[in-house]
Amino acid sequence: MNFLKRTIPLIIAFVMGVLMAMQYYVPHKLSQDLLEVVSKWDRIIAGFAVFIGAYSLLHLHWTRIKRKVEGWGYSVFVYFGAIITLLFGFLNGGKFFWNDKQDGTMFDWLYYYVQVPAGATIFSILAFFIASAAYRTFRARTNESTVLLIAAIVVMLGRVPIGNYISPYVPAIADWIMAVPNLAAKRGILLGVSLGAIATSLKIIFGIERSYLGGGD
Amino acid sequence: MRKDSNFFVLVGTIGLFVCINIFLMASGKLPFSFDGFGVILGAGLTLAIYSFLYKDNPAFKIAENLYVGVSLGYTIIITWFNFLKPDLYDSLIVPMFSKAATKAPQYALIFPSMLGVFMFLRFSRKLSWLSRWTFAFVVGLGAGVSIPRVISAFILEQIKPSLHPVFSGGETLFSSVNTLLIMLGVISVLIYFIFSVEHKGAIGKISKIGIWFLMISFGASFGYTVMGRLSLLIGRIQFLLRDWLGVLQ
Numbered sequence: 138m139n140f141l142k143r144t145i146p147l148i149i150a151f152v153m154g155v156l157m158a159m160q161y162y163v164p165h166k167l168s169q170d171l172l173e174v175v176s177k178w179d180r181i182i183a184g185f186a187v188f189i190g191a192y193s194l195l196h197l198h199w200t201r202i203k204r205k206v207e208g209w210g211y212s213v214f215v216y217f218g219a220i221i222t223l224l225f226g227f228l229n230g231g232k233f234f235w236n237d238k239q240d241g242t243m244f245d246w247l248y249y250y251v252q253v254p255a256g257a258t259i260f261s262i263l264a265f266f267i268a269s270a271a272y273r274t275f276r277a278r279t280n281e282s283t284v285l286l287i288a289a290i291v292v293m294l295g296r297v298p299i300g301n302y303i304s305p306y307v308p309a310i311a312d313w314i315m316a317v318p319n320l321a322a323k324r325g326i327l328l329g330v331s332l333g334a335i336a337t338s339l340k341i342i343f344g345i346e347r348s349y350l351g352g353g354d
Numbered sequence: 355m356r357k358d359s360n361f362f363v364l365v366g367t368i369g370l371f372v373c374i375n376i377f378l379m380a381s382g383k384l385p386f387s388f389d390g391f392g393v394i395l396g397a398g399l400t401l402a403i404y405s406f407l408y409k410d411n412p413a414f415k416i417a418e419n420l421y422v423g424v425s426l427g428y429t430i431i432i433t434w435f436n437f438l439k440p441d442l443y444d445s446l447i448v449p450m451f452s453k454a455a456t457k458a459p460q461y462a463l464i465f466p467s468m469l470g471v472f473m474f475l476r477f478s479r480k481l482s483w484l485s486r487w488t489f490a491f492v493v494g495l496g497a498g499v500s501i502p503r504v505i506s507a508f509i510l511e512q513i514k515p516s517l518h519p520v521f522s523g524g525e526t527l528f529s530s531v532n533t534l535l536i537m538l539g540v541i542s543v544l545i546y547f548i549f550s551v552e553h554k555g556a557i558g559k560i561s562k563i564g565i566w567f568l569m570i571s572f573g574a575s576f577g578y579t580v581m582g583r584l585s586l587l588i589g590r591i592q593f594l595l596r597d598w599l600g601v602l603q
Binding site for chain 2: 141142145146147149150151152153154155156157158160161162172174175177178179180181182183184185186187188189190191194195208211212213214215216217218219220221222223226227234235237238244246247248249250251252253254255256257258259260261262263264265267268271281282284285286287288289290291292293296297313314315316317318319320321322323324325326327328329330331332334335337338339341342349350351
């Protein structure tokens, strides 16, 4: 039983890892077809994973409603929003879910007038909180934080008309910061992250990294 | 007493919002149609979410939870129409059960479907181990696919411009200095991230230069994020003033 529970997953990860790593270096149609097929399989599995996420979220809010914990009434709106959207989505403008998605339906209406405004507003609200975070961050206590402060102010001023009004050099300096020191640091971080990702991938393929299997037997 | 005043503020705000919308519709500034009601709903949600800036309140919580629910429904529908329907339903289920189908069923798709179903066994105590097969497939696939592509796109392609000759003819002195600075920045940042060597002496000095490059980068990223959020805020204010109230043209 341990073979099925522990060894088979390690074999699957090893075979898939080696196969897909080798696939990149084989410029044959079969190799390209293999990539296409497994990508499609991956998309299907990801599709099932979305339903697990949905179940998890709905289960959480159902428990809140059932136990009548404080603020349980707000969880009703999660169900309300989800049910309405699913209903109009699967109704598909009267063509139903087995036909391709229709444009200009109530589902699109919900997207344009609920999803987009609410999403944009939630992200824009961070503009206010980022201002208070900036107050705490931008106190120039050390040389390094002074550098951070100056870079941030120059980049912000360089992106608005007032920057050019102060001096035409401000946008030019902002562009230089983005193109030279910022690029160098980002490239250094990217190289480090990439080397780490390769090392982790190799550890997964060779069964050294097993945390994705979870605990238990 | 405090709770009562909060209640009156909420009811008063909702009442004002309703009155404004009745006026807008009666004056013809908002069309009496689905689009008109959509703009009202969008404006209501925008104001409800911004009310959090005053303090946490029921209007914000309702808008927040409604957004979560609609996003969940939207994600499921998009997953169905963009992935599961074309890749699984139309390719396997329809050809299997419909006599009018013109394509042969792709039986190989039973395999990823089984792996997908195995994930649901995570909720079973006895059979949860089967979900590991799915995770192993996805994780192994991701690891194998990423190795050569990361080497190609993120390592080789990033090293190449970093090692660009400082003087190869035709450059200005300024661009040569920039090339040198980029090389210095990349090397110093990489040295800063080497934690297996103590940052003392020459290593310590170079890693200090790396910190300065990182600070400039973090500052620039912060500035960029602030400007991005502000442009979203401007977009929302434009929506309220132009699309809803019709004050801006």
